[in-house]
Amino acid sequence: MNRRVVITGMGVLAPGGTGTKAFWKLLTEGRTATRRISLFDPSPFRSQVAAEIDFDGAEHGLKPQETRRMDRATQLAVVATREAMTDSGLEDREFDPHRTGVTVGSAVGATMGLEQEYRVVSNDGDSWLVDHEYAVPHLYNHLVPSSIATEVAWSVGAEGAAAVVSAGCTSGLDSVGYACDLIREGTTDVMIAGATDAPISPITSACFDAIKATTPRNDDPEHASRPFDGTRSGFVLGEGAAMFVLEDLESARRRGATVYAEIAGYASRCNAFHMTGLRADGREMAEAVRIALNEGGLDPTDIDYVNAHGSGTKQNDRHETAAFKRSLGEHAYRVPVSSIKSMVGHSLGAIGSVEIAASALAIDNDVVPPTANLHEPDPECDLDYVPLTAREQRTRAVLTVGSGFGGFQSAMVLTGADRRSS
């Protein structure tokens, strides 16, 4: 089969406002949602800043038993899924449950729920032999994060192939890439695909502190995420979820669905170098970009906008700049490149899907979101990073990339659905 996969529905829960509209408004206004951590007392930590969502599952219609058994990451995914389903206009009776699958990307699964429950069964770390009498019945769902895929599937009635895809911080791209493969090979017709992570918890903050990956810019939380800026000092931890309804183009057209964008190409490569380190030359990311473009039948010069990983760590932003030059050639200097992590932080496994949403919205609106807080570019980051202000421009093809611990490098190309003839 040679099916083309399109996004027909979208649900985004990102810092700074829930729902796709609020998300896009934040991005296009160039506002930041980073702040001092409120989910726990951050005072003992090196990095005390995060991009949090003001989220209460009950306000989004989750029942008491759902909010009890679901970790925050699961709740975000389920609520984002509902928005995506409504947005897609895909009514219950219109899709075949057996031909509808689910993939959810997540780097750290139910890490918040696990930490909370650990504190109880261990009595705050008193004993290695934790007490099972204090374990909650849904603890198993936190242990194995495939429970997120189950909850998403059951919330919409999908009974096709389902899985959580976990590849560190590229999970959100890889999950959607995996879903596209299932539609293209004919295994499913519809995929509920996307990603979620809710990692803002002491254990996550502590481990990123230990490797000095997150920023210590605690006195200026709103401007703490500074991708490509010379003063950047690490990423800002975030949380979020973005879920999509993906369909093959023909059936989407048949039912008259609104199409945001086509997923034209995707590839992932691994640097096989270091669990946390990156090689300066960006070779593997460049290879992923090359293959993704190839799969989409696009030349580098077709790309109108690059949605960067742009985490704001010293090594990432240089690595990535090198990868763009390597894969796009001279076009790298002409195409606008921006990092929305400057505004919504880095939600680990979720961010790839959140950035797919931003890329699709850029196509849908012909607007490129900016890189906030970019005042003095790092001399080694010498591309057009769209500082501070969004840019209206015709946007037909977008490249979005991700880079993650484990050495994962992924790239995806989205196009306006009318970009290619059928």
Added chain:
Amino acid sequence: MSAPVVITGVGVTAPNGLGTRDYWSATLEGRSGIDVVSRFDPEQYPSRLAGEVPGFEPTEHLPRKLIPQTDHMTRLALVAADWAIADAGVVPEELSEFDMGVVTASSSGGFEFGHRELQNLCAKGNEYVSAYQSFAWFYAVNTGQISIRNGMRGPSGVVVSDQAGGLDAVAQARRQIRKGVELVVSGGVDGSICPWGWVAQMAGGRLSPVNDAERAYLPFDSEAAGHVPGEGGAILLVEDREAARRRGADDVYAEVAGYGATLDPPPGSGREPGLRRAVELALRDASVGPDEVDAVFADAAAVPELDRVEAEVITELFGEYGVPVTAPKTMTGRLYSGAAALDLVAAVLAIRDGVVPPTVNVSGAPEYALDLVVGSPRAADLGTAMVLARGQGGFNSAMIVRRPD
């Protein structure tokens, strides 16, 4: 259609045998690796049995500097990968780095590592959390470490679907090969046998409360009361048949011929569970009829309701007593994402040797009408075998492997 995707190498770290040879001889002899937990004192817990990998001394196999940054299950996975690669005769340096990928399954990551760091966090303070916590516990760790150790830079990733994951990872490996990669290191090695993992597993409600090693895990038996968990699993070298030939590997274990995956409907929906559809999809994908399947390696949940569903699917599609069914995992316990990967190894070795390994300790309950291979192995000319795997949360996967042409 593209060239067949084949399994050219296997590496095993199982509770009843470290290394493929030990595992397979123990399995054919019906030797179990289930015993009282030794990795911690299980006295205070209702369930106290596990399948632990015996005789594993990591520094005999791995550089010492990998030890502080790895969980126990990652060390097992790295060694299983080394063995699978060697078994296939693959020398990674001689192949194109972007043509080799790594796709493994995970269920709970490096949970014991995470347990230790949570204790450091809570008992001592946040500055006591290890720098390695940033990756040593997460789900993608085995794939990342295997790719680094072997210089594999192709498409890589991790699938999490509870106990179905071992098959889903191999299916994803096959997908990557069909898209043009030459080989993928796949399968799953798992384990969360630490007190924190133990308590979380018990919360799932499926651990057997029986603490007699021979009576604890009895799938398809009238005394079925849940399972015994284990650690370990298998790594498989999955390869494009033509690419394998080009590098001179004519001898392959089996072809990955068919696969299907589904999710059960929500509990209480009244809709049919998804296992039958997974099997049907796998049969269709392999273009084989039920009569061509020579053995079924069952999921064998040992939860009566789940056993019934699986037995019904098998008898409805293959007939009552219509196909030999076995569950060698009765000798290892259920290994989470390692379970189905290990069953896949058992299936390809069964095809190679013309023998169905036994299910131990079980006398099949007559109402299931299964031709359960119990007690001792059964010689059989096996051309095609099917592996079934189910994960908590409704995951169903089926994979068909067959003797190479």
Added chain:
Amino acid sequence: MSGQEITIDDLKRVLTEAAGVEDGVEIGSDSLDTEFEELGYDSLALLEVAGRIQREYGVELDDDTATSARTPRLLLSAVNGG
């Protein structure tokens, strides 16, 4: 700075606990000027080492010192306030 001077033997122990020892590598006064990279320690290992030194000896190293000290001598000198 606490009064206690950290020696190469202390550092060897911390290195070993934090990041193991590569086969064939012996850390001692002979390796004071051998680069960490050559001894088999990458920047991540040195961050883990820095964390342990901070916990055990109460010496806080600033962000760059931990990973920019290229040899045991330079790291010891930074830790001991040299």
